[in-house]
Amino acid sequence: MTDDATHPKERGERSEAAVLHEFLRRGCPVLRPFGDNQRYDLVVEVGASFYRIQVKTGRLENGRIQFETRSTGTRTRAIDKEGYEGQIEAFAVYAPATDHIYVVPISDAPSTSMALRVTDPDKLSPNINWADDFGVGEWISSRA
Numbered sequence: 001m002t003d004d005a006t007h008p009k010e011r012g013e014r015s016e017a018a019v020l021h022e023f024l025r026r027g028c029p030v031l032r033p034f035g036d037n038q039r040y041d042l043v044v045e046v047g048a049s050f051y052r053i054q055v056k057t058g059r060l061e062n063g064r065i066q067f068e069t070r071s072t073g074t075r076t077r078a079i080d081k082e083g084y085e086g087q088i089e090a091f092a093v094y095a096p097a098t099d100h101i102y103v104v105p106i107s108d109a110p111s112t113s114m115a116l117r118v119t120d121p122d123k124l125s126p127n128i129n130w131a132d133d134f135g136v137g138e139w140i141s142s143r144a
Contacts, residue, residue, distance in 0.1 A: 011057050012055070012057060014057075014094075014096070015055050015056070015057040015094035015096075016041050016042070016055045018094045018101060019041075019042065019053070019055050019092040019094055019101055020032075020042060022101045022136055023042070023044050023092075023136070026136065026137065026140055028044050028045060028046055028140060029044070029045040030042050030043070030044055030045075031043040031044075031045070031050075039052075039054065039071075039084060039087040039088060040052035040053055040054050040087065040088045041053060041054055041055040042055065042092070046140055046143040046144055047143060047144045049143065051089040051090060051143070052087065052088045052089050052090075053088060053089070053090055053091070053092045053103075054084055054087075054088045054090075054091050054092070055091075055092050055093075055094065056068065056069075056091050056092070056093045056094075057093075057094055057095075057096065058093040058094065058095035058096075058102070058116070059095075059097070060095060060097035060098060060118070061115075063117060063118055063119035063120070063121065064115035064116060064117050064118065065093060065095045065097075065098070065100075065102065065115065065116040065118060065131055066113065066114075066115045067091070067093050067113065067114060067116075068112070068113050069083065069084070069091065069109045069110060069111060069112060069113055069114050070082055070083045070084065070111065070112060070113075071084075081112075083111050084106060085106065085111075088106055089105065089106060090103050090104060090105045090106060090139070091103070091104045091106070091109060091114075092136075093116070093134075098118060100118075100131070101136050102116055102131055102134040102135065102136070103134055103135075103136050103139035104116075104134050105139075108129075108134075114129065115129065116129050116130070116131035116134060117129060117130050117131060118131045
């Protein structure tokens with residue numbers, strides 16, 4: 001079964017498991033909130049600090065890992081889209097197509113969606129977010 005055919009909940013659980021494993025592999029304790037009612041999926045301890053992490057699944061599109069920086073919920077006749085400002089410190093993005101994980105501080109993320117460039121674009125721009133700048137190891141090192 002490909003990720004495209006996977007139920008969104010299962011896809012999210014796979015991404016959470018990959019991110020949790022990567023933080024543990026790098027020696028960072030990970031806490032999980034009880035239930036599904038928190039705005040964050042994990043809490044990661046780096047040094048003497050704790051960071052609330054929202055896990056996202058990134059899609060590979062046109063040489064970029066694309067992910068949403070807000071949640072989408074449905075009500076009877078409307079779709080709610082809510083950002084994470086003040087509720088998390090970072091997004092951890094798992095990209096199944098490349099099997100890589102990236103950590104994006106909330107302060108670096110736009111309010112709707114974000115793309116992390118993994119291949120050279122046709123045209124260079126100063127506004128490119130290079131995936132290599134958001135590696136897990138770099139994020140941990142900058143906080144240790």
